[in-house]
Amino acid sequence: MSEVLVLVDHVDGAVRKPTYELLAIAKRLGSPAAVFIGAADAADAVVEAVKGYGAEKVYVVDDTEIKGYLVAPKAEVLQQLATQANPDAILITSSAEGKEIAARLAIKLESGLITDAVDVQAGPVTTQSVFAGNYTVQAKVTKGTPIITVKPNAAAPEEGAGAGVKEAFAASISESAKKAKIFASQPRAASGRPELTEAAIVVSGGRGTGGNFEPVENFADSLGAAVGASRAAVDSGWKPHAFQVGQTGKTVSPQLYVAAGISGAIQHRAGMQTSKTIVAINKDEEAPIFELVDFGVVGDLHTVLPAATEEIIKRKG
Amino acid sequence: MNIVVCVKYVPDATADRHFESDNTVDRDGTPGLLSELDEYGVEQALQLKEKGGDEETTVTALTIGPESAVEAVKKALQMGADKGVHVVDDAIAGSDAIATSKVLAEAIKKIGDVDVVMCGLASTDAGMSVVPAMLAERLDLPQVTQGSVVESQGKDFRIKRDGDTATEVIGASAPLLLSVTDQSGEARYPSFKGIMAAKKKPLDTWSLSDIGVDAGEVGLASAWTAVESTEARPPRTQGEIVKDEDGSGATALVGFLASKKFI
Ligand SMILES: Cc1cc2nc3c(=O)[nH]c(=O)nc-3n(C[C@H](O)[C@H](O)[C@H](O)COP(=O)(O)OP(=O)(O)OC[C@H]3O[C@@H](n4cnc5c(N)ncnc54)[C@H](O)[C@@H]3O)c2cc1C
Ligand SMILES: Nc1ncnc2c1ncn2[C@@H]1O[C@H](COP(=O)(O)O)[C@@H](O)[C@H]1O
Numbered sequence: 001m002s003e004v005l006v007l008v009d010h011v012d013g014a015v016r017k018p019t020y021e022l023l024a025i026a027k028r029l030g031s032p033a034a035v036f037i038g039a040a041d042a043a044d045a046v047v048e049a050v051k052g053y054g055a056e057k058v059y060v061v062d063d064t065e066i067k068g069y070l071v072a073p074k075a076e077v078l079q080q081l082a083t084q085a086n087p088d089a090i091l092i093t094s095s096a097e098g099k100e101i102a103a104r105l106a107i108k109l110e111s112g113l114i115t116d117a118v119d120v121q122a123g124p125v126t127t128q129s130v131f132a133g134n135y136t137v138q139a140k141v142t143k144g145t146p147i148i149t150v151k152p153n154a155a156a157p158e159e160g161a162g163a164g165v166k167e168a169f170a171a172s173i174s175e176s177a178k179k180a181k182i183f184a185s186q187p188r189a190a191s192g193r194p195e196l197t198e199a200a201i202v203v204s205g206g207r208g209t210g211g212n213f214e215p216v217e218n219f220a221d222s223l224g225a226a227v228g229a230s231r232a233a234v235d236s237g238w239k240p241h242a243f244q245v246g247q248t249g250k251t252v253s254p255q256l257y258v259a260a261g262i263s264g265a266i267q268h269r270a271g272m273q274t275s276k277t278i279v280a281i282n283k284d285e286e287a288p289i290f291e292l293v294d295f296g297v298v299g300d301l302h303t304v305l306p307a308a309t310e311e312i313i314k315r316k317g
Numbered sequence: 318m319n320i321v322v323c324v325k326y327v328p329d330a331t332a333d334r335h336f337e338s339d340n341t342v343d344r345d346g347t348p349g350l351l352s353e354l355d356e357y358g359v360e361q362a363l364q365l366k367e368k369g370g371d372e373e374t375t376v377t378a379l380t381i382g383p384e385s386a387v388e389a390v391k392k393a394l395q396m397g398a399d400k401g402v403h404v405v406d407d408a409i410a411g412s413d414a415i416a417t418s419k420v421l422a423e424a425i426k427k428i429g430d431v432d433v434v435m436c437g438l439a440s441t442d443a444g445m446s447v448v449p450a451m452l453a454e455r456l457d458l459p460q461v462t463q464g465s466v467v468e469s470q471g472k473d474f475r476i477k478r479d480g481d482t483a484t485e486v487i488g489a490s491a492p493l494l495l496s497v498t499d500q501s502g503e504a505r506y507p508s509f510k511g512i513m514a515a516k517k518k519p520l521d522t523w524s525l526s527d528i529g530v531d532a533g534e535v536g537l538a539s540a541w542t543a544v545e546s547t548e549a550r551p552p553r554t555q556g557e558i559v560k561d562e563d564g565s566g567a568t569a570l571v572g573f574l575a576s577k578k579f580i
Contacts, residue, residue: 011482070460070487071450095481096446096463103447104454106415112541113415115445125545130444131334136548143541179459180493183475184486201579223579231499241465241479241500248354248438248499256579277577278553279570285558292553295573299561307567312580315571 002088003057004030007078007101008050009093011187013042017198018093020053020157022150025120030088032162033057035081035169037074040064043166051164053157059085059169071097072177075104080171082109082145089124094149102149111144118154118253118274132247132266133273152197153253188242194226196243201256202275204228204245206268208261208282208301211238215305216260222312228252230262246271260301264289281305318374318491321425322362322435323452324355324393326386327442334442340544341411341537342442351389355437356396356504361467361497362435363397363505368469375399377428381409381420387520394515395507401520402428408525411537418451420535423528425456432472436496438463449496459489465500 004026009016019034026032034055036046043060050058059081066073078101082090090105092098094116106113119127124146128137141147196202203225205216213227220227229239231246245252247267257275262268264280264287272278273292280289285298297304328334328347337343351359359378366374377400378393380386390401404424412420425431434456439446453460464476474495475488507515525532533539559569574580 070462072453072460075454097480099445099447100450100460100462103414103450106447106541107418107451107454110541112413113447114542115447129550131442134334134550135336136550137340138545138547140543140545141541142543176457176459180461180487180489182485182487185483186485187483223574242481247441247444256574256577273553277579279573281566281570285560290558291555293558294556295570296556296558297561297566297570298558299566303564304561304566304570307564308570311567311571312574315575315580 002030003033003085005078005082005085005087005090006032006034006055007090007092007098008034008036008046009095009098010036010038010046013038013046015046015049017157018150018152019050021152021155022091022093023050023053023055024155024158025150026091027054027158028120028122029124031056033059033085033087035059035061035078037061037063037077047164047166051162052159054160054162055164056162057165057167059167061169061171066173066178068182069178070180070182071100072104072180073173074101075108076173076177077171078105079108081169087145089146089148092147092149094151099149102147106147109144109147111147112141113147114139114141115149117148117150120148120150120154124148129274132270151251151253191227193220194224196226196228196245196250197252199226200254201225202228202245202252202254203258203260204230204262205233205260206230206262207232207236209233209238211236212302213238215302215309219258219305219309222309230268259289260305262289263287264292318365318369318432319428319430320362320365320374320376320433320435321379321428321431322358322376322393322398323421323448324359324378324380324389325352325437325440326350326380326382326389327352327440336547339411339537340547349385349388351392352437352441354439354441354499355389357497357499357501358435358437359393359396359398360504361495361501362433365433365469377402379421379424379428380404381417381424383410390520391515392507394518394520395511396505397511400518402523403520404523404528406525406532408532408536411540412535413540413542414445414447414451415541416535416539418448418455420525420528420530421448421452422455423530424523427523427528432491434458434494436494438496438498449494453494456494458492458494460494461487461489462494462496464495464497467495467497467501
């Protein structure tokens with residue numbers, strides 16, 4: 001069975017959940033081979049982690065030489081590895097960085113590229129959600145090695161040991177790949193809440209919060225949810241851009257999405273319309289968000305949310 | 318300095334968008350406009366020009382697309398770009414990002430001596446957000462993408478980028494490729510003077526043969542991916558809406574969440 005390369009998505013050697021989802025998809029397509037580009041001393045822990053989710057092989061690429069540069073060197077690594085391993089497909093997380101690596105790799109390998117897949121089945125045949133979630137598209141790569149970027153939550157991680165054979169891979173990086181430098185990097189502060197794109201429940205606040213996110217956050221915490229925001233809330237400086245849900249923010253597809261004080265503009269919908277269940281709290285019964293809800297409360301979020309939070313805490317005992 | 322800003326003409330996102338029978342985007346049936354996300358690219362290009370003391374800098378707006386796509390270039394000219402280039406050819410219809418980036422790259426080579434290629438974050442229709450990286454790869458330019466803040470000093474550029482796990486400052490020297498997000502600063506509206514001046518600005522129309530691209534390399538038939546099917550998502554049906562009166566809203570909300578086993 002041919003290999004399917006999975007680029008390990010990690011922060012300083014801590015493997016992120018989408019990696020395990022990609023491994024589950026890789027199993028449908030062939031033999032999962034993880035590619036870890038990172039610090040050599042983190043490699044053993046990463047091998048153990050991905051092995052537990054079915055990686056048969058783990059290529060380890062020491063990133064000492066390329067760490068300070070943007071995506072171009074990683075695309076070169078994958079190109080050289082793909083030329084050697086001749087995989088059936090290459091899977092990458094659909095993050096901003098992941099998509100750029102995939103884009104450059106597609107040109108290098110002269111291979112077709114599909115981005116933002118929400119499902120991948122044998123073939124590989126991908127499913128994407130387009131036009132603000134109004135259409136579902138199925139597609140295939142017709143040239144070269146299929147390169148597919150996959151959205152978080154596209155598959156459930158599957159535990160189960162693979163062989164996890166570790167293999168060091170040394171790539172040679174060109175000088176021109178090192179022209180864009182990272183001068184400073186400030187890791188995002190941990191919120192203690194689930195990751196926005198990975199969470200089962202997301203509670204977002206908009207302009208209607210008036211800048212007071214406490215009711216939104218307390219309600220989110222009572223449900224174990226992640227917190228999101230509309231662009232109006234981000235533009236007002238109430239939340240950092242990393243919280244933004246929508247066309248130019250994150251796309252989320254949780255089991256439950258709660259929009260509080262958000263009108264439901266098309267650009268916001270684009271980021272949340274595929275959520276399983278949608279709930280809104282809004283003062284204005286004419287707000288377009290109510291067109292998509294499974295349940296809506298016409299009311300003031302500053303009274304409804306605190307009362308609901310109290311009730312949930314009581315029920316949970 | 319020579320700046321080329323890549324602008325795309327897209328179907329209006331607030332209108333009803335759909336597919337043609339060959340699974341390509343219907344670009345005639347929906348009113349179009351300059352992609353809002355590319356207005357930010359035009360704005361940053363103009364700010365670089367203004368900062369550099371207008372005279373030495375030329376901003377060229379470049380688009381690839383059908384006849385109607387020239388409107389995107391015209392809007393950029395009205396905002397203040399100096400020149401426009403529209404690459405139009407029947408063979409381009411249905412091109413994927415890979416082919417689009419090929420055509421853009423060859424057009425940029427023909428424009429020649431380019432110091433900065435500026436792009437938007439993503440096109441608001443296909444929205445893959447991959448063309449800038451592909452262009453950088455094809456033109457062998459350093460890629461400094463998704464900037465929320467752009468700073469420059471002579472030929473050195475720095476941007477702030479809000480990544481998935483970190484906020485970074487990245488940079489490179491010209492020639493380079495930049496892309497900017499909608500956080501980079503409001504785009505200006507064309508002034509009356511700008512609209513009048515735009516009518517006299519040079520606007521070139523090139524075909525594929527003008528830029529030396531073979532028709533067989535682009536278009537729907539030579540795409541490296543194929544759409545197998547498109548399906549409209551069933552519209553969401555509105556569920557129960559309750560009015561909050563004396564705390565009834567919270568009780569009903571918690572009842573709903575419990576019935577769906579979220580509590
Ligand atoms: C190119 C482009 C990209 C964009 N990308 C995004 C994106 O990624 N994400 C995004 O969200 N937007 C995006 N937008 C902006 C989008 O068009 C809307 O402007 C934005 O979503 C509005 O945010 P909002 O709903 O919080 O604010 P508003 O539209 O002002 O709505 C506020 C709502 O709160 C309600 N309200 C007020 N007070 C209360 C209260 N006390 N209790 C309950 N309800 C209350 C009001 O009735 C109203 O419905 C983009 C726009 C453009 C042009
Ligand atoms: N047809 C086109 N003509 C000009 N520029 C384009 C075109 N398609 C994409 N671009 C540029 O590439 C960016 C990203 O597009 P995309 O990868 O399609 O999301 C856009 O914001 C534009 O700057």
